[in-house]
Amino acid sequence: QVQLVESGGGLVQAGGSLRLSCAASGRTFSIYAVAWFRQDPGKERELVAAISPSGVRTDYADSVRGRFTISRDNAKNTLYLQMTTLKPEDTAVYYCASENIPYRTTFYPVNFGSWGQGTQVTVSS
Numbered sequence: 001q002v003q004l005v006e007s008g009g010g011l012v013q014a015g016g017s018l019r020l021s022c023a024a025s026g027r028t029f030s031i032y033a034v035a036w037f038r039q040d041p042g043k044e045r046e047l048v049a050a051i052s053p054s055g056v057r058t059d060y061a062d063s064v065r066g067r068f069t070i071s072r073d074n075a076k077n078t079l080y081l082q083m084t085t086l087k088p089e090d091t092a093v094y095y096c097a098s099e100n101i102p103y104r105t106t107f108y109p110v111n112f113g114s115w116g117q118g119t120q121v122t123v124s125s
Helices: none
Strands: 003-007 010-013 018-027 033-039 045-050 058-060 068-073 078-083 094-098 112-115 120-123
Touching: 003 033, 003 094, 018 033, 018 094, 018 120, 033 068, 033 112, 045 068, 045 120, 058 068
Parallel strands: 010 120
Antiparallel strands: 003 018, 018 078, 033 045, 033 094, 045 058, 068 078, 094 112, 094 120
């Protein structure tokens, strides 16, 4: 069972930047795709970005493409999300999640079964 712990959230003005981190432990991090999701109260959870085990393949929601960058450091068992040009609509709790099956890279949201506790990102206008 993997444990995921997010950090790096906070309050930022519109146009600013934040970098989220997710530290993984408990199983081999480097063989699983991982992703960032977000959820605002009253809205459905949204897949923000996903990355393959090696880091070669990534995918982004249209709402963040060009502004957010997902990356991973398998040597440090850590996932990152660099967020730039933040907008008020980016306000949400951000969660990191890990795939259930090693090496699978379909990036279907339903396949991510292990979750962190979340970190709040608030963007003020």
